[in-house]
Amino acid sequence: MPFEDYEPVIGLEVHCELKTATKLFCGCPTTFGNEANTQVCPVCLGLPGTLPVMNGKAVEFAVKIGHSLNCTIASYSKMDRKNYYYPDLPKAYQVSQYDKPLNYGGYLDIVTKEGTKRIGVTRAHLEEDAGKLVHAGGKSGRLDSSDYSLADYNRGGIPLVEIVSEPDIRSSDEAHAYLTALKSILLYIDVSDCNMEEGSLRCDANVSIRKKGTEKFGTRTEIKNMNSFKFVKQAIEYEIKRQAGVLDKGERVIQESRLWDVTENKTKSMRSKEEAHDYRYFPEPDLVPIILDPAYVQKLKVELPELPGAKRARFETDFGLTPYDAGVLTSEQELGKWFEVGAKLTKNPKGFANWVMGDMAAQMKEQEKELKDLKFDQKKLAELVDIIDAGTINSKQAKEVFLELFNEGVSPAEVVKSKGMAQVSDPKAIEAVVGKVLDENPNVVVDYMGGKQGVIGFLVGKVMQASQGKANPKMVNEIIKKKLDS
Amino acid sequence: MALSEKDVQYVAKLARLEVTEQEVAKYTQQLGNILGYIEEMGKLDTANVEPLTHPLDMKNVFREDVVKPSLTQAEVLSNGPEVQSGHFKVPKIM
Amino acid sequence: MELYQKTIHEIASDLKAKKVSSVELTKATMAHLKAVEPKVQSFITVTEEVALAQAAEADKRLASGSNLTPLTGVPLGIKDLLCTKGVQTTCASKMLEGFKPPYNATVVERLNAAGAIMVGKTNMDEFAMGSSTETSYYQKTKNPWNLSCVPGGSSGGSASCVSADQAFGSLGSDTGGSIRQPAALCGIVGLKPTYGRVSRYGLIAFASSLDQIGPMTKDVEDCALMMNVIAGHDEKDSTSANVAVPDYTVEMKKSIKGLKIGIPKEFFPEGMNPEVTEATKKAIEQLKSLGSEVHEISLPHSPYSLAAYYVLAPSEASSNLARYDGVRYGLRVPGENIVEMYSKTRAAGFGPEVKRRIMLGTYALSSGYYDAYYLKALKVRRLIKQDYDQAFEKVDVIVTPTVPNPAFKFGEKTDNPLTMYLEDIFTISINIAGVPALSLPCGLSKTDLPIGLQIIGKPFDEGTLLKAAYAYEQSTDWHRRKPTLKES
Incomplete structure (x- = not known):
């Protein structure tokens, strides 16, 4: 069957580490990168006799996530134990949420080339992170070839919110857009640093394919524990093709967990680790139910900042931006704020947006600068936009002025003045220069008269040269044409 | 619900308990008896009864997000059967 | 009378009056402890060094006369499932042989702050699973009243050490009767407080929603002091629970005139040991003669409590005991890979009763069986709790026998787990409901084995329990009887 006749069905599970100061159930710090087993206490080491006490801040952050994903916040929620053995799990159970998650039934709107699409959010629940294993010995230090593993419990017990999407995603691009939008929200509401390298945002993808037009889901595989959006996209694309290949051969997709192998660019079965999962969930007897006061829940909702989606819509209306531009400018909260201040200082917010997304973004990337490092404020960039719109300088000059602004923080008006850049728009002055250039290039004039319209560019160039670039190029063009055609 | 030796083997595997054939036979019989006794509960009509997980009616016990001292690495590892370079060492996983 | 034979309240006044120092007292107690220990075997670990250091500290406090409590300088036993910093804590399991916790249980911290002395860690059923202390990996504790009988369990060592005057009092834990049943069998006072009354932090969990720590003492006043x-x-x-704690020694002494006592008919089944029935009925008469009113009541769902318990407790235990996997502490048996290491370690580290309960609980929670067993048991739990709620609308306390029989012989109930489980038939529903209950001596059998009376109270109303118990105790002399360490 042609590849295009298959439709992928994708659901994502995102694990987001909350940026609380302490772990979910004890007072150990959550700092990343410290020496192994130095952020561990009897509670998060799972020593016999220890008991968990819930971090109230983690509950607050989790509710904020629920609100920002348009979820219902549960009137009754509880923690459960998920029982399984693995050396990174000190109690041999993970305290998580089973049938009464804190948040459920929400959605997230994503923007793709095809437009806006709503992705359902099944639930967003609170749980504890596991520790970390280093797979040592053997050839490559990888799980499947190591002789032994080393356990570090610094990460064990850090609060996580697991955000589970509905299987509403239909392509790797949509998956990427979902993750980008989700990360943007989590940063906006300031509940996670979303640092992918440090694993504070990790993603599992459930992928299946079915014949287009059919309703029934195919058998899915779960690609586990990816910490880069790029890998998620690549892994989904690979997995869709792999499953199509399996089906085309008349074989069946096996329901299993797979890992994305970064070096070989393929997903690999984890079956050696698998056996029938029987997590024996039951209510955590050491913790009491979470029954939040509706007024408190409402207060957290009211206190949320304007979220990327709302801001994007407002930028489109208020500043006449395209959905794409509005999307870029709201992808990061600080950028959106920075832009909005400037957009209100100019009559041409769209022009301002172009500078922010164009030269400014390029220079920031090249020079590895962030907004807080900039030597200029929005007022100065707005000044540049207004000078251009007044026709005082041309676009080539504008780039030069911008570099001065970016590198030295000099105000555009001063640059124009000190470099004598002000554009000549006086018709008489331009006519004088044009007359001189035509006189000096009689052959070219003859060519034009003979029908070679293209030579006009040469003449414009000569006039600009003669005026040291100050002449208004549009006017030069018009005046040359007028003279030659008369 | 009669308990089979297969059930006992499955449960022993889930609970990470190595069991001999004799143990499986013994546990099948003993656990079967206990389950038989437990199933007395089936006589009670509980269709309209809410489950009770905690004897006390408590809710929302939260802690301030304030850092407390952790153990030292030496204390963390002090009871470890096998430790190596600041970690607990375990046999291969695959 | 020897020093070590006194009660806490008696010795506390001696210490305060400087008739004896804590070091002298600790040495005398330790000498007696060691002398009878070969016969009784109450302790897994005797902590003589710790005790003497604590006694020296207590003496400084006693000398200064400030910051004294009735426990300052008094030697006590601690059940070996309460974590003691730097002191081996085994839960009577091979699994935790040599395990030294880096922290103290909250109750241990509180005893330390009060200036109490720890003489040792007491023997128990492995992970508190049992009713005779026979499932201990380490030793068999004997009943001081008859050395060929069990002391009860799981807090068998905590009961025997108090009964044999090896300590002035002890801490036990009670999940289905583990304080009250051994207290009854050894002729001492044992209180299981309301769930949430005493912190469980540092109590190595058996069944988290049922476990409570409580005192085991020579008399009711000592119980109130602890x-x-x-x-x-x-x-x-x-x-x-964040519920105010009254001064129990004050509560204890209040009058029981007009106290409404409920007698549940379900707790006097046919075929029960006639001596136990007789002693209980006499005790009820005694309470009546002291001015209380007696009412017959019903706890209709109590016959189902044992069944519910043997789903709830093993289920929680199967999860609580999963952490013993040979990675971070305790026993490790090497294996080719992680799963083999886990399975060999757990097979070697746990005894048969613990394995049985882990398997039972794992089964009850496993896919397909949860509703029939665990969920059903949670519903039965509510019915049992409602029985108590309704009963306490009519009465202030409920009085029953603690155990259907006096102490039994070693090995008598080890073949069939169910017969052992029936030991807790009168104590288990109390843990399921989370209410407090106390056992105190109310008689001796013809063969000189103690019989216990159980008094059950409203949640957080330990004061009334102690009041009823104290009034009864003061009008009898059962609590003054001493065991003879004889063999039958």
Whole structure:
């Protein structure tokens, strides 16, 4: 069957580490990168006799996530134990949420080339992170070839919110857009640093394919524990093709967990680790139910900042931006704020947006600068936009002025003045220069008269040269044409 | 619900308990008896009864997000059967 | 009378009056402890060095006369499932042989703060699973009243050490009767407080929603004194209740005139040991003669409590005991890979009763069986709790026998787990409902084995329990009887 006749069905599970100061159930710090087993206490080491006490801040952050994903916040929620053995799990159970998650039934709107699409959010629940294993010995230090593993419990017990999407995603691009939008929200509401390298945002993808037009889901595989959006996209694309290949051969997709192998660019079965999962969930007897006061829940909702989606819509209306531009400018909260201040200082917010997304973004990337490092404020960039719109300088000059602004923080008006850049728009002055250039290039004039319209560019160039670039190029063009055609 | 030796083997595997054939036979019989006794509960009509997980009616016990001292690495590892370079060492996983 | 034979309240006044120092007292107690220990075997670990250091500290406190409590300088036993910093804590299991916790249980911290002395860690059923202390990996504790009988369990060592005067009092834990049943069998006072009354932090969990720590003492006043120290809210235990703690020695002495006592008919089944029935009925008459009113009541769902318990407790235990996997502490048996290491370690580290309960609980929670067993048991739990709620609308306390029979011989109930489980038939529903209950001596059998009376109270009303118990005790002399360490 042609590849295009298959439709992928994708659901994502995102694990987001909350940026609380302490772990979910004890007072150990959550700092990343410290020496192994130095952020561990009897509670998060799972020593016999220890008991968990819930971090109230983690509950607050989790509710904020629920609100920002348009979820219902549960009137009754509880923690459960998920029982399984693995050396990174000190109690041999993970305290998580089973049938009464804190948040459920929400959605997230994503923007793709095809437009806006709503992705359902099944639930967003609170749980504890596991520790970390280093797979040592053997050839490559990888799980499947190591002789032994080393356990570090610094990460064990850090609060996580697991955000589970509905299987509403239909392509790797949509998956990427979902993750980008989700990360943007989590940063906006300031509940996670979303640092992918440090694993504070990790993603599992459930992928299946079915014949287009059919309703029934195919058998899915779960690609586990990816910490880069790029890998998620690549892994989904690979997995869709792999499953199509399996089906085309008349074989069946096996329901299993797979890992994305970064070096070989393929997903690999984890079956050696698998056996029938029987997590024996039951209510955590050491913790009491979470029954939040509706007024408190409402207060957290009211206190949320304007979220990327709302801001994007407002930028489109208020500043006449395209959905794409509005999307870029709201992808990061600080950028959106920075832009909005400037957009209100100019009559041409769209022009301002172009500078922010164009030269400014390029220079920031090249020079590895962030907004807080900039030597200029929005007022100065707005000044540049207004000078251009007044026709005082041309676009080539504008780039030069911008570099001065970016590198030295000099105000555009001063640059124009000190470099004598002000554009000549006086018709008489331009006519004088044009007359001189035509006189000096009689052959070219003859060519034009003979029908070679293209030579006009040469003449414009000569006039600009003669005026040291100050002449208004549009006017030069018009005046040359007028003279030659008369 | 009669308990089979297969059930006992499955449960022993889930609970990470190595069991001999004799143990499986013994546990099948003993656990079967206990389950038989437990199933007395089936006589009670509980269709309209809410489950009770905690004897006390408590809710929302939260802690301030304030850092407390952790153990030292030496204390963390002090009871470890096998430790190596600041970690607990375990046999291969695959 | 020897020093070590006194009660806490008696010895506390001697210490305060400087008739004896804590070091002298500790040495005398330790000498007696060691002398009878070969016969009784109450302790897994005797902590003589710790005790003498604590006694020296207590003497400084006693000398200064400030910051004294009735426990300052008094030697006590600690059940070996309460974590003691730097002191081996085994739960009577091979699994935790040599395990030295880096922290103290909250109750241990409280005893330390009160200036109490720890003489040792007491023997128990492995992970508190049993009713005779026979499932201990380490030794068999003997009943001081008859050395060929069990002391009861799981807090068997905590009961025998108090009964044999090896300590002035002890801490036990009670999940289905583990304080009250051995207290009854050894002729002492044992209180299981309301769930949430005493912090569980540092109590190595058997069944988290049922476990409570409580005192085991020579008389009711000592019980009140220990409760004054260990009861109260602890921010380290989310299930610890923030309910004010009264002075139990004051509550205890209030009058029981007009106290309404309920007698549940379900707790006097046919075929029960006639001596136990007789002693209980006499005790009820005695309470009546002291001015209380007696009412027959019904706890209709109590016959189902044992069944519910043997789903709830093993289920929680199967999860609580999963952490013993040979990675971070305790026993490890090497294996080719992680799963083999886990399975060999757990097979070697746990005894048969613990394995049986882990398997039972794992089964009850496993896919397909949860509703039939675990969920059903949670519903039955509510029915049992409602029985108590309704009963306490009519009466202030409920009185029953603690155990259907006096102490039994070693090996008598080890072949069939169910017969052992029936030992807890009168104590288990109390843990399921979370209410407090106390056992105190109310008689001796013809063969000189103690019989216990159980008094059950409203949640957080340990004061009334102690009041009823104290009034009864003061009008009898059962609590003054001493065992003879004889063999039958």
